[in-house]
Amino acid sequence: MSAASQTGTNVPPVSGRSAVMMRPGAEAVIEKGWVRAHKWLLLRRLTQLGILALFMLGPWFGLWIVKGNLSSSLTLGVLPLTDPYLLLQSVAAGQVPYKEALLGGGIVAAFYLLFGGRLFCSWVCPVNMVTDAAAWLRRRLGLKGGKVPSEYTRYWLLGLTVLASALTGAMAWEWVNPVSMLHRGLIFGFGLSWGIVLGVFLYDLLIASRGWCGHVCPMGAFYGVLNKTALIRVTADRRSRCDDCMDCFAVCPEPQVIRPALKAVAQDHPLILDQDCTSCGRCIDVCSKDVFRLTTRFDRSES
Amino acid sequence: MLALGVGLYGAEASARPAEAIRPPGALPESDFLAACVRCGLCVRDCPFDTLKLSELGDNVATGTPFFEGRKVPCEMCDDIPCVKACPTGALDRELTDIGKARMGLAVLIDQETCLNFLGLRCDVCYRVCPVIDKAITLELVHNPRSDRHAMLLPTVHSDHCTGCGKCEHACVLPEAAIKVLPHKLAQGKSAEHYRKGWVEREAAGGSLIGEQQQLPMRGLEDRKYGDTRVAPGYVPPAAQPARPGGIDSGWKP
Numbered sequence: 001m002s003a004a005s006q007t008g009t010n011v012p013p014v015s016g017r018s019a020v021m022m023r024p025g026a027e028a029v030i031e032k033g034w035v036r037a038h039k040w041l042l043l044r045r046l047t048q049l050g051i052l053a054l055f056m057l058g059p060w061f062g063l064w065i066v067k068g069n070l071s072s073s074l075t076l077g078v079l080p081l082t083d084p085y086l087l088l089q090s091v092a093a094g095q096v097p098y099k100e101a102l103l104g105g106g107i108v109a110a111f112y113l114l115f116g117g118r119l120f121c122s123w124v125c126p127v128n129m130v131t132d133a134a135a136w137l138r139r140r141l142g143l144k145g146g147k148v149p150s151e152y153t154r155y156w157l158l159g160l161t162v163l164a165s166a167l168t169g170a171m172a173w174e175w176v177n178p179v180s181m182l183h184r185g186l187i188f189g190f191g192l193s194w195g196i197v198l199g200v201f202l203y204d205l206l207i208a209s210r211g212w213c214g215h216v217c218p219m220g221a222f223y224g225v226l227n228k229t230a231l232i233r234v235t236a237d238r239r240s241r242c243d244d245c246m247d248c249f250a251v252c253p254e255p256q257v258i259r260p261a262l263k264a265v266a267q268d269h270p271l272i273l274d275q276d277c278t279s280c281g282r283c284i285d286v287c288s289k290d291v292f293r294l295t296t297r298f299d300r301s302e303s
Numbered sequence: 304m305l306a307l308g309v310g311l312y313g314a315e316a317s318a319r320p321a322e323a324i325r326p327p328g329a330l331p332e333s334d335f336l337a338a339c340v341r342c343g344l345c346v347r348d349c350p351f352d353t354l355k356l357s358e359l360g361d362n363v364a365t366g367t368p369f370f371e372g373r374k375v376p377c378e379m380c381d382d383i384p385c386v387k388a389c390p391t392g393a394l395d396r397e398l399t400d401i402g403k404a405r406m407g408l409a410v411l412i413d414q415e416t417c418l419n420f421l422g423l424r425c426d427v428c429y430r431v432c433p434v435i436d437k438a439i440t441l442e443l444v445h446n447p448r449s450d451r452h453a454m455l456l457p458t459v460h461s462d463h464c465t466g467c468g469k470c471e472h473a474c475v476l477p478e479a480a481i482k483v484l485p486h487k488l489a490q491g492k493s494a495e496h497y498r499k500g501w502v503e504r505e506a507a508g509g510s511l512i513g514e515q516q517q518l519p520m521r522g523l524e525d526r527k528y529g530d531t532r533v534a535p536g537y538v539p540p541a542a543q544p545a546r547p548g549g550i551d552s553g554w555k556p
Contacts, residue, residue, distance in 0.1 A: 058347070064347075067343075067344055067347045067348075068342040068343055068344045068347065069341075069342055069343055071340045071341050071342045071366075072340045072342030072344065072390050072391070073342060073344075074344060074388075074390070080390055082340065082342075082390060082391075083340070086340045087340070090337055090338055090340065090391065093336075093337030093338075094334075094337055095334065095337045095338040095391070095392070096392070097338065097390070097391040097392055098389070098390060098391055098392040098396070100390040100391075101340070101390040101391040101392075104390060165337070169333055169334075169336070169337050170333070170336035170337050170364075171336065171337060171339075171340070174340075174341060174365075174366065175364070175365065180341065180366065181359070181365065181366070184341060184343065184356065184366050185358070187343070188343050188346070188355075188356045188358075188366075189355075189356070189358050190358060190359070191357070191358020191359040191360040191361060191365070192358065192359040192360040193358060193359035193365060195359070196359070
């Protein structure tokens, strides 16, 4: 039966583009082995969970290396870190924060401006794990359809949350921000705010593919603005080896960023310079031809 | 639209239940909600686990710090670590003397159940008050029920009460008769133009409108003008025999 169906549909063994039933990245697993085909994903999960663990060591084991949460924290009693998007809302609402918060916000903003703002989204933000899970499940269940808002929605929201903060005199987005709610919830207790996180998960699963992080979240938009000068960038420097399997497009949280670099559309170098790219490295993992790698924004070489 | 909706929803949600008290030094609520980034550093540095961050469902702006005096009151640390921990200024570092904190105002809200108002000597709120004899005093008043005892009425003074909540926490009743409330609920406010005659007279060293004609007051002709005090056993010249006093006087509060 299986032999008959194989000959009938003429499916070659493992490689080849007609293996449409294969999941994205399956070929990379066969070619490179499971670990190499999940290298950046594993490193990202380690980083995300590691940062979360630093915050949890205090409340769980009394080891106070980091106090606070992603909104504002104090590391080893000396290093203040504050989310610059929250500070922006606070200033818009008419407050002048103390110098600790301004310094902390400056450090965070400088780090992300230098290395890449959306590194926050894929390497730090706890909601990334929620939306990645939703995207994974959506692919596994083969869910299609829904209604995806414009990818510019987030930039409108970014502007409007700052405006709303100015108009209402309170940090407008913090009434609903699932990012700070999830992180704070894990450290200090959720109450009912897990419902908002569940809402994001269901939204991405059922309504909009990659909807939250890629289209709605104004925090991601804020870090996207800081991402314009990102030092760390993905390059498709071996794009000549691309066999159009589309696996990178399937797993990429911002698929629109790949085409200019991979297919030389409106640019000739192979660097992904789009500010929406989060440098998550998933395209590197799932590519069986090793087309992509992480490099700096100055490396425009092609091989 | 969404952002504006969120903002308006926020304005709705910023109404805080009266029993939720902000930490010492907290800016007025509207400024507080613009300054507090909800990081919880004040909560972490509170040595008595008084403060907690509100969770969605607590009806306090989600993620902001508060405490409930009846559950865990503020211990009024001399060094005010929560204020020092705040990176944004939502807790104002101008506050260096915890005695000047104004987190709320204690109000002896139920005189029908307060044991001292029933003529008993509970005094617990007075005893536990960190600013005893200033923020809460016991005011000696005649007990008309027994007509032969005193009542010592716990009385809160707003110029000293910090709103720490220890009195509310310690009240022995199943539901506290003394509660810490936000100043907005606890206090009235005189109109700007009100002047107290006796204060003005004191300041001016005499009546501002000159000497007044003094009319005799029936039954007090032998007294100095304005002296209406009644000495024990004093019977006004023209008075009828008084009602029977004492336990059987029939007086009800």
